[in-house]
Amino acid sequence: MAQPGDRRGDATFARIDAHEGGGLPRTMAHVVTPEHRMGTLHSIARDSAETSADDGLRWSGWMARAQAGDATAYQALLQSIVPYVRAIARRYLGASSEIDDAVQEVLILVHEIRHTYEPERPFKPWLGTIASRRCIDIARKRSRHARREVFDEDALAQLHDDGDTPEDLHRRRQDAQHVHRALGRLAPRMREAVRHVYFDETPPDAAPHAGASTPGAIKVACHRALKTLKAALGPGPTP
Amino acid sequence: MNDTDLLIRHLSTRVRPVRPIAPPLRRTLAWLAVATCIIALVVAIEGVRAGIGDVFASPPNLLEWIGSVMTGVLAAYATFQVSVPGRPRAWALLPVPALLVWLTGLGWGCLHDAARLGPAALAFEAASGECAVAIALTSLPLSAVLLLMVRHAGVVRPSLSAWLAALGAASLSAAGVTLIHSGETALMVLLWHAGAVAVMSLACMAVGRPLFAWIGHARHG
Numbered sequence: 428m429a430q431p432g433d434r435r436g437d438a439t440f441a442r443i444d445a446h447e448g449g450g451l452p453r454t455m456a457h458v459v460t461p462e463h464r465m466g467t468l469h470s471i472a473r474d475s476a477e478t479s480a481d482d483g484l485r486w487s488g489w490m491a492r493a494q495a496g497d498a499t500a501y502q503a504l505l506q507s508i509v510p511y512v513r514a515i516a517r518r519y520l521g522a523s524s525e526i527d528d529a530v531q532e533v534l535i536l537v538h539e540i541r542h543t544y545e546p547e548r549p550f551k552p553w554l555g556t557i558a559s560r561r562c563i564d565i566a567r568k569r570s571r572h573a574r575r576e577v578f579d580e581d582a583l584a585q586l587h588d589d590g591d592t593p594e595d596l597h598r599r600r601q602d603a604q605h606v607h608r609a610l611g612r613l614a615p616r617m618r619e620a621v622r623h624v625y626f627d628e629t630p631p632d633a634a635p636h637a638g639a640s641t642p643g644a645i646k647v648a649c650h651r652a653l654k655t656l657k658a659a660l661g662p663g664p665t666p
Numbered sequence: 667m668n669d670t671d672l673l674i675r676h677l678s679t680r681v682r683p684v685r686p687i688a689p690p691l692r693r694t695l696a697w698l699a700v701a702t703c704i705i706a707l708v709v710a711i712e713g714v715r716a717g718i719g720d721v722f723a724s725p726p727n728l729l730e731w732i733g734s735v736m737t738g739v740l741a742a743y744a745t746f747q748v749s750v751p752g753r754p755r756a757w758a759l760l761p762v763p764a765l766l767v768w769l770t771g772l773g774w775g776c777l778h779d780a781a782r783l784g785p786a787a788l789a790f791e792a793a794s795g796e797c798a799v800a801i802a803l804t805s806l807p808l809s810a811v812l813l814l815m816v817r818h819a820g821v822v823r824p825s826l827s828a829w830l831a832a833l834g835a836a837s838l839s840a841a842g843v844t845l846i847h848s849g850e851t852a853l854m855v856l857l858w859h860a861g862a863v864a865v866m867s868l869a870c871m872a873v874g875r876p877l878f879a880w881i882g883h884a885r886h887g
Contacts, residue, residue, distance in 0.1 A: 494684050504676035509670060531673050538677045540818045540883055542684040543750055553752035560751075560822055 437557045482507070483551045491546040506535055511551075512558045519562035520569075524655050529565050533558045573611050609659040613652055620648035689752075690746035697742055701808050701835070705842035706747060708804055715848035726775035726852065731844055733768025734859075736763050738838030745812060745830040749819035761833060768837070772860060775852030783878060789853050794854040797847050800860035801839045810837035813881060820878025828874030831868050836863040849875055 486504055493501035509530060516529040536557050542554050610618055623629045624645065687693075715721070722728050741763040747757035760793065779787035812831040819827035840859045850858075 493681055494686055496681060496683035498678050498681050501681045502674060504678060505674040506671075509674075527668075527670060531670055534670070534673055534677065537682075540751070540821055543687050543818050544688070544752075545686055545750070548752060551752075553750075556751040556822055580676055 483512075483549055486554070487546060487550040490541065490544050490550060494541060494544070494546070508537075508554060509534075511554070515555065515558040516562050518557065519566055521615070524617060524651050525565060525569070528614065528616070529562055532565075533561050536561060540651070569612075569614075572615065605660060606656075609656050612659065613655060617648045617652035617655070620645045621652045624649050687750065690743060690750070693746045693815060694739070695745045697746075697812055698739065699812050701738075701742075701838050704807050705804065705838065706791035708800075708842060709845050712846045714845055717848070718845065721844075721848075724775075724778070726771050726778050728771075730768060730771030730775060730852075730855070731841055733764055733766075733771050734837050734841040734844065736764035737768050738834045738836075738841060740764050741830050741834030742812060743835060745816055745819075745827055745834060748823050748830065749816035749827040751822045755823065755826065761830070761837075765833075765837075769860065772852055772856040776856060779852045782816060783851070788853060789851070791850065791854050794847075794850045794858050797843055797850070797855075797858040799861065800843045800846070801836060801862040804839035804842055805832070805835045808839060809866075809870070813877070817878065817881045818883040820875070820881065820883050824878040825871050825874035828877055829871035833863065833867040836866045844872060 469641065486508060487529070489500040489504035489507070493504055512530050512533050513526060516526045516533070520526060520529060537554065568617070610621065688696075722731065744757045747760075748755055772818050776787065809832055812835055813828070816827055816831065830836040840863055843859070844855075
């Protein structure tokens with residue numbers, strides 16, 4: 428039986444990631460339907476099942492020992508499944524900043540309902556179902572949140588100086604729309620951090636909000652948010 | 667060390683022994699034992715209807731009752747299958763044949779009544795509505811027990827599990843109520859019994875996600 432710390436599966440995970448990254452243009456990851464993603468995910472799951480049957484057996488053995496209270500086996504299991512869960516999260520959420528959050532939520536769910544794993548059954552379908560359902564829920568929440576975003580053109584127009592020409596106003600309004608949409612696509616935690624620090628001009632040390640409780644976490648969230656916004660908005664205007 | 671590594675370390679230090687979930691068949695039998703006790707209690711309080719032997723001597727009635735019981739049993743078994751991560755969703759189709767047998771029995775009963783009673787077989791009887799109330803009230807404890815037994819389903823397939831759980835509980839309750847109430851035409855049984863089961867199971871499916879979120883799944887820290 429494989430022991431905790433056995434890293435034979437790493438090459439397989441690298442293959443999964445390479446497949447996952449190369450199988451579909453990244454720009455299309457945002458426009459594919461959930462059904463398409465589900466089909467692609469199943470094909471990846473089949474591929475990975477063929478190439479890494481050992482992983483499933485190792486994970487199953489570790490989980491059986493974790494259910495008996497073996498902390499070492501449990502830690503090895505959780506570390507080992509992270510790349511697999513991350514690959515699933517990328518399939519459903521695209522190149523989103525929510526991947527790490529999704530992976531962590533799946534790990535917590537695995538911990539909470541680990542009693543539902545039956546050691547005589549394969550481990551990968553059990554884990555895959557939990558991970559895919561959680562990612563679908565996150566994608567749905569993101570979609571609902573984006574629909575609730577309110578865009579107030581009049582309020583934006585009032586921000587401009589009176590001396591602007593109609594062309595300037597139109598251009599600024601379009602820029603504001605782009606920024607607003609990009610903000611709407613951010614994870615809630617990041618959006619809150621950006622609002623507090625950049626819109627409300629509250630220092631990270633004094634910015635209380637639900638998503639990130641420590642100043643360090645707020646700074647990290649802001650950093651990630653700016654990186655995501657830069658990627659979403661592209662290069663700045665050329666003179 | 668990133669957040670995920672910290673989380674893994676945190677979770678692994680908190681791991682405690684847990685007992686793996688029992689197989690679906692054993693859990694179904696456990697639920698059926700509870701359900702049978704509850705229905706037997708209701709029947710004992712209300713009293714078995716007069717001429718129950720004659721009722722089951724009629725093939726349409728017998729077919730309808732067996733279909734109702736089997737729908738309840740198979741829906742419960744399917745609930746324990748689909749609510750577990752990794753088990754196939756296709757188990758949800760398991761109660762469908764029994765459901766068709768039940769509906770066939772009801773349809774046959776309607777034709778039988780029409781031949782026997784003429785236009786009176788189509789008469790609407792509002793008083794028979796108490797059957798639907800009895801089914802709903804009996805279903806409540808049965809559904810509650812079943813939903814609690816599969817409360818982890820909220821993580822996996824909340825709507826499907828809630829639908830199957832309500833279908834199982836309501837179908838068994840309908841079979842139990844058949845032992846109590848009498849004097850209804852088959853059309854009224856179709857309307858109030860099958861109608862109550864359909865409404866309850868579809869309502870549970872619609873609110874499955876918030877329902878399981880409210881119940882909360884068993885957490886093993």
